[in-house]
Amino acid sequence: CVSEVVAKRLTLYLRCFIQLKEEGYDFVSSKELAERFNLNSDLIRKDFSYFGTFGKRGVGYNIDEIIEKIKTILGLKKVYNVAIAGAGNLGKALADYPKFNEGTFRIVAMFDNNARKVGRKYGVNNIPIFHVKELPEKVKELEVDIGIIAVPARAAQQVADSFVKAGVSGLMNFTPARIAVPSNVKTVCADFRAQLEMLAYYVSNLKKS
């Protein structure tokens, strides 16, 4: 099993390779990759040789092959069923987001406590909205792997508990509230602040130069 630090790097490399592929590249060397995305080329070579993947001298890594290889290592080859708690502004934006419904992730259900929203289907992918009371039963029936929390902060912990009780092992928390989960469940916080702060740093430095 891959360590968490290496998995974070592989996820980052994957985004870089996918971007290069979209720009029409077929091969890239560790040096070119490092220069383009501000990475460490020694570490790139070390990471890939650990998994038995080597670039061809003078040519580099085959981008299609390495994308498949990383996806296999990270376990991204299967499809993960995702459910969203909170069919509000954010929940609806996520349900319609094209990148969430291609390949690795499939949104299979939404949950809400507002009776006017329950019983409908939402968005381009016709996702059913169930009452949050039905969350435990529907999560099991639809074999949900990952829960997304997009409810108001005060309801976050309650919704997390419900996902965990129903057997979900991964949670993505969009609320500002900190949630407590057992050790066998992993949560990540989705937060734009870090990216916004990077932008602020640029804006203040651009003005200076």
Place this chain on the structure above:
Amino acid sequence: CVSEVVAKRLTLYLRCFIQLKEEGYDFVSSKELAERFNLNSDLIRKDFSYFGTFGKRGVGYNIDEIIEKIKTILGLKKVYNVAIAGAGNLGKALADYPKFNEGTFRIVAMFDNNARKVGRKYGVNNIPIFHVKELPEKVKELEVDIGIIAVPARAAQQVADSFVKAGVSGLMNFTPARIAVPSNVKTVCADFRAQLEMLAYYVSNLKKS
């Protein structure tokens, strides 16, 4: 001026210190910080000594002091005016998000091309929605520093061009479309996929163990 790589690390440290402060800590050593957040303690000490900040032997860094210091280095001490293009699901969720409207960032306007939305004020912060035709004039009048792009992908480039022409130097692109901007403008892509992929990796590995 701080290099981009160091700025990324400082942004990351800042999140870690803010989290520790919320948990009630006053001091932390570089070693404790490294263990808690999977960082490199040598690099932490090197980064801070470069800026003339040293931990007290046996006690560590004063968390309040170091948060202020990092904010000053990154230029986060001033308030940045932010405008959102696209008053749809995502735009509205961002406008109401409490973390965007405290301290460093203030959302001052939204823009949309749907006549039924224009002329209203949205959300808990009463943010005015202008027609996207008024973007150049309002961005100058309200001294907008950062533009957020939350329109459909096909309109992303056009909206980016309008922000850039109006003098904005930082853009946060939420759409899947790639946008081209001049070299003096910085863009970041807001994308949850990397975090979702990390979750998928955990979920597939938890099942195995």
